[in-house]
Each structure stands twice: as C-alpha cells, then as structure tokens.
Amino acid sequence: MRATLLAALLSAAFPMTALAQSAEDLKNDEATPGDVLTYGMGYAAHRYSPLTLINRDNIKRLVPAWSYSMADNRGQEAQPLVKDGVIYLTDHEKTVAIDALSGREIWKSVIEYPSDTTRVVCCGIVNRGAAMFGGKLYRGILDGNVIALDIQTGKEVWRTKTADPKDGYSITAAPLIANGVLIVGMAGAEFGIRGFLEGLDPESGKELWRTYTIPADGEPGSETWPAGVQRGGGSTWITGSYDPELDLVFWGTGNPAPWNPLNRQGDDLYTNSILALQPKTGKVMWHYQMTPNDPFDYDGVNELVQGELTIDGTPHKVVMQANRNGFLYVVERATGRLLAANKFVKVTWADRIDLATGRPVWSQETKDALAGKTVQVWPSLVGGKNWHPMSYNPETKLIYVNTTAFGWEYTPLPIDQVADLKPGQPHYGIKRPWTYLWDDPNGRGYLKAIDPVTGQSKWAVPFKSPNLAGTLVTAGGLVFTGRLTGEFMAVDADTGKTVWEFQTSAGIVGQPITWEHNGKQYLTITSGATGPYVMRAGDPNLANVPAGGSLWTFKLFEEYSGPQRAASVQ
Ligand SMILES: [Ca+2]
Ligand SMILES: [Ca+2]
Numbered sequence: 001m002r003a004t005l006l007a008a009l010l011s012a013a014f015p016m017t018a019l020a021q022s023a024e025d026l027k028n029d030e031a032t033p034g035d036v037l038t039y040g041m042g043y044a045a046h047r048y049s050p051l052t053l054i055n056r057d058n059i060k061r062l063v064p065a066w067s068y069s070m071a072d073n074r075g076q077e078a079q080p081l082v083k084d085g086v087i088y089l090t091d092h093e094k095t096v097a098i099d100a101l102s103g104r105e106i107w108k109s110v111i112e113y114p115s116d117t118t119r120v121v122c123c124g125i126v127n128r129g130a131a132m133f134g135g136k137l138y139r140g141i142l143d144g145n146v147i148a149l150d151i152q153t154g155k156e157v158w159r160t161k162t163a164d165p166k167d168g169y170s171i172t173a174a175p176l177i178a179n180g181v182l183i184v185g186m187a188g189a190e191f192g193i194r195g196f197l198e199g200l201d202p203e204s205g206k207e208l209w210r211t212y213t214i215p216a217d218g219e220p221g222s223e224t225w226p227a228g229v230q231r232g233g234g235s236t237w238i239t240g241s242y243d244p245e246l247d248l249v250f251w252g253t254g255n256p257a258p259w260n261p262l263n264r265q266g267d268d269l270y271t272n273s274i275l276a277l278q279p280k281t282g283k284v285m286w287h288y289q290m291t292p293n294d295p296f297d298y299d300g301v302n303e304l305v306q307g308e309l310t311i312d313g314t315p316h317k318v319v320m321q322a323n324r325n326g327f328l329y330v331v332e333r334a335t336g337r338l339l340a341a342n343k344f345v346k347v348t349w350a351d352r353i354d355l356a357t358g359r360p361v362w363s364q365e366t367k368d369a370l371a372g373k374t375v376q377v378w379p380s381l382v383g384g385k386n387w388h389p390m391s392y393n394p395e396t397k398l399i400y401v402n403t404t405a406f407g408w409e410y411t412p413l414p415i416d417q418v419a420d421l422k423p424g425q426p427h428y429g430i431k432r433p434w435t436y437l438w439d440d441p442n443g444r445g446y447l448k449a450i451d452p453v454t455g456q457s458k459w460a461v462p463f464k465s466p467n468l469a470g471t472l473v474t475a476g477g478l479v480f481t482g483r484l485t486g487e488f489m490a491v492d493a494d495t496g497k498t499v500w501e502f503q504t505s506a507g508i509v510g511q512p513i514t515w516e517h518n519g520k521q522y523l524t525i526t527s528g529a530t531g532p533y534v535m536r537a538g539d540p541n542l543a544n545v546p547a548g549g550s551l552w553t554f555k556l557f558e559e560y561s562g563p564q565r566a567a568s569v570q
Contacts, residue, residue, distance in 0.1 A: 044305065050474075051515075078511070080129075095130065127171075146162055162186075169186050178244075195236055273289040274321065290327070320452045405443055406437055
C-alpha cells in the first residue's frame with residue numbers, strides 16, 4: 001500500500017518537477033533580465049526592466065548592433081522573445097530564431113495558410129508573438145490553427161485547429177501559458193464571430209476547455225441581448241495577463257457585432273469586458289464591463305497590466321486598462337470591483353464612469369448614436385489608445401502610453417441593413433468611409449506618463465502622427481517607443497524629453513524589449529508598419545514611409561572587436 005502510494009507520488013513528481021522548473025522561469029521572468037520569456041515581459045505585463053546598464057547618462061552611445069530582414073511587407077507587430085542568446089520572432093507567415101548577438105538566422109519555420117483567409121482580417125495581416133514553455137514555442141495562425149514548434153529546430157510538433165475563417169475567426173494574439181495551460185484568443189468581432197478563449201494542453205495540443213464570451217440561449221448574460229437576434233462579437237485578440245497567487249488570468253473582450261447598435265439594445269454581455277478566469281478550467285470568476293451596448297467599436301481587449309496602488313489611503317492589488325474608450329480603469333484583481341476610472345484623453349461619449357455602479361454616464365452623443373443618428377465623438381474607433389501595449393514602472397507607479405488625439409463622425413445605417421447578418425460576413429452597419437476629426441493636425445497623438453489613479457499626465461509629448469507602438473520602461477530612467485515614420489526613440493522617464501532617436505527602415509508598430517547578455521544590455525524592436533490608421537487615415541506625414549519588415553537590435557557603441565582578415569597592400 002505504502003509502496004504503491006510512493007510509486008504513484010514519484011511518477012507524478014518527475015514530470016511535475018520538469019515542468020515546474022519552466023513554470024517557475026515564466027513566473028520570474030520580470031526579475032530575470034537575461035531573458036524575455038513572456039508576452040508583456042512578465043506575467044504582470046509591466047514591460048518594465050530592472051536593467052540600468054543603459055541609462056540617461058550613456059544613452060547617446062546607443063547604436064544599431066544588427067538588423068534582420070523579415071523579407072515581408074506586412075506589419076511587424078510581434079513582441080520578440082529571448083532565451084539563451086537566441087531571439088524568437090513571429091509574423092503572419094513564419095517563425096524565426098535569430099542569434100541575438102550577431103543577428104544571423106538559426107532557423108526559419110514557414111507557415112502556409114489559404115489565401116482567402118485574409119478576407120476576415122480587418123486590420124493588418126499580422127501576428128503579435130509566441131509563447132514559450134517546456135522546450136516548445138507556441139503560436140497562432142490567421143487561419144485558426146495553433147501550432148507548437150520544437151524550440152531547437154523550428155520543426156512542428158503538433159497542430160490544433162481551433163476555429164474557421166469561414167465563420168469570421170482569425171488568430172493574431174500571442175498565446176499565454178498559465179498554470180500549465182496554453183490559452184489562445186480569437187479575432188473577428190468585425191465578422192460576427194462568437195468570441196471565445198480556449199485552453200490547450202501544451203504537450204499534446206488537446207483542447208482542455210473553451211469559454212465563450214458570448215452566451216448561448218438561456219446562459220447567464222443572454223438576457224442582456226434582445227431575444228431572437230444573432231449574438232456576436234466579444235473577440236479576445238490581445239494577450240491577457242496572469243496572477244499566479246490568485247491563479248487568475250485577466251483577459252479583455254472586444255466589441256459586440258455588428259458595430260451598428262440598433263438591433264441589439266442592452267448591455268450585450270460579455271463584450272467590452274475584463275474577464276478573470278481560472279486557467280485550469282476556463283471558469284470565469286468575475287467580469288467587469290467597460291462599455292455596455294457599445295456602438296463605437298471601443299473593443300475592451302487592451303492589455304491588462306497589474307500593479308499595487310494606494311487609493312484613498314488603502315493599498316490594493318489591481319489590474320489596469322487604458323481602454324480604447326478613453327478611460328483608464330483600475331479594477332481590484334481578486335474581485336473585479338472598480339476602484340478608479342478617469343479620462344486619459346479627450347472623451348465625449350460619456351461624461352464619467354459612476355464608481356458605485358461601474359457604469360458610464362452616457363453623453364447626448366451616445367444616446368443619439370444608439371437612436372440611429374449621426375454623431376461626432378471622441379475618441380475615434382482607433383481609441384484613446386489602440387492595441388499597442390503600455391508599460392508600467394512598479395517603482396514610480398506611472399504608466400507610459402502612446403495615446404491618440406482625434407475623434408470621428410459616425411452614422412449608423414438603417415436597421416434593415418444590419419438584420420440577418422451571418423457569421424463570416426462584415427459586421428459594420430455604419431456609413432463608410434467615416435470621417436476622422438482632427439483637433440490639431442500637428443498633435444494627432446501623445447506619448448504620456450500617467451498616474452493610473454487619477455488619469456492625470458505627469459508629462460505629455462505631442463507627435464505629428466500618432467505613435468501606434470508599444471512602450472518599454474527601464475530602471476535606467478528611460479522610456480522606449482517607436483514612431484510610424486520609423487524612428488526608434490528614447491525619452492527621459494521623468495520629463496518626457498527626447499534623449500535618443502534612430503531612423504529604422506520603415507514605420508514602427510512593434511513592441512520594444514530589452515535584455516542582458518554577458519554584462520551588456522541590448523534593445524530589440526521590429527520595424528514595418530500596418531494597421532487601420534496607416535492604411536486608411538490618409539495621414540500626409542506617412543506618404544513617404546516605405547514598407548518592409550525587419551528586426552533591429554541596439555547596444556552601446558564599442559570599438560570593433562570582430563574577426564580580422566589578412567590584408568595585403570598592392
Ligand atoms: Ca526574464
Ligand atoms: Ca473591433
């Protein structure tokens with residue numbers, strides 16, 4: 001009896017130990033700057049590095065170390081991962097492993113997907129990154145497949161089809177490994193999907209659970225939709241964050257479908273919400289909805305950054321979101337209780353968020369839009385901030401975020417034009433093309449340092465074209481980001497003053513990371529822009545910015561120490 005029990009314990013313990021090592025690495029990612037193993041540079045998604053080797057005093061010596069061509073003209077939105085001196089990067093059609101010091105390719109794993117897949121991709125033919133665990137890399141493909149690759153060779157280990165583009169689905173988000181489960185999100189609210197998150201077994205690719213963000217008939221939340229109409233949307237196209245202590249994954253959901261609200265009066269749960277899920281089961285422990293009955297495509301998918309903030313004298317463990325709708329939400333991690341919600345850009349769709357109920361107080365413009373009238377509202381559908389992730393310094397408790405500064409004119413089409421839409425068809429139902437409303441053509445976006453409790457900016461730097469790239473903050477007192485005109489840049493985290501800039505070969509919509517190797521610090525960012533703003537806003541400032549994806553790595557200047565070749569003078 002005792003021996004049997006011991007044997008059972010041992011057989012369970014050995015694979016557990018092997019996994020635990022790697023799970024522990026993921027948990028410690030933020031504190032180990034020699035590698036970047038997770039999307040968000042740590043489970044809390046801070047995009048903060050404790051490295052100080054590159055700092056305010058020596059940033060002027062930052063120079064490119066190498067550039068690697070992605071040989072593709074689509075957008076490069078992916079966050080690279082770094083482990084043991086190798087960088088792993090994805091785009092829509094391949095995964096590559098690159099020697100982190102030399103920039104030379106180690107392997108390339110090419111992906112093929114049916115060409116009509118892109119019919120259901122609204123906003124750029126992209127991929128935002130991979131997850132890493134137990135000797136494998138995991139990534140989604142636009143056609144709904146999730147694949148695991150051997151990290152040493154790039155060879156495919158398994159492939160699981162999670163959803164079909166004919167029903168409007170695509171995958172662009174990086175997966176998340178939490179408590180040994182691979183969690184995958186879906187895009188496609190513009191094509192009438194029924195959004196979901198799926199948990200897969202990282203070893204086999206087998207489906208463990210699926211949690212729909214849109215309830216079926218009779219399920220909780222279905223009462224928030226009118227009876228008898230097609231319910232859709234609630235995409236999950238930005239990677240969530242994970243709190244290992246609470247064992248909760250936080251994941252944002254997208255807009256209801258169609259955008260036109262005339263046929264779906266009600267809150268339309270669980271669209272535009274934060275969901276807190278148990279990673280082992282997919283069970284939703286709480287939800288908080290930011291934009292009920294959204295007419296404006298204010299997707300609630302943006303990244304969910306964890307922090308510890310003192311509000312009215314009480315410390316709270318929180319999750320924060322700079323929402324497309326222009327409010328910065330601070331929510332208690334354990335319960336989903338709203339603690340703060342302040343405007344961080346110009347907002348006219350709601351006067352404020354009622355902290356007691358958690359609900360927006362709609363402006364007249366939103367009431368008119370919901371009644372089918374043409375309105376002008378701020379922010380535009382691009383959002384006060386689009387998908388590109390912000391960073392948070394847990395020491396200064398400030399967030400660093402690229403914001404936009406424009407509204408739009410919005411006209412819902414008559415109700416008979418949005419009835420009977422089928423999944424896979426476009427689900428807009430508004431007048432297109434719409435008109436953007438520029439307050440200041442020379443300040444279409446700002447890089448801001450914001451106090452998440454008040455929404456107030458410590459500093460704000462205007463840009464002629466908005467920045468649609470992620471930010472990175474370091475203990476070296478620097479914030480890094482990229483511009484649509486191609487400059488990779490650093491500002492002083494205290495003042496916002498530009499301290500360094502380098503022109504890359506195309507516009508930047510990527511996610512900067514930093515890492516350390518043998519006592520030296522490096523910065524890495526993709527170049528190559530796409531997205532609805534780049535493609536459709538008609539920004540004259542971008543007229544002469546070429547396409548062309550590449551990956552850049554920077555280091556402090558040093559004298560040449562590479563190989564010497566025999567030379568002779570003739
Ligand atoms: Ca690390
Ligand atoms: Ca959307």
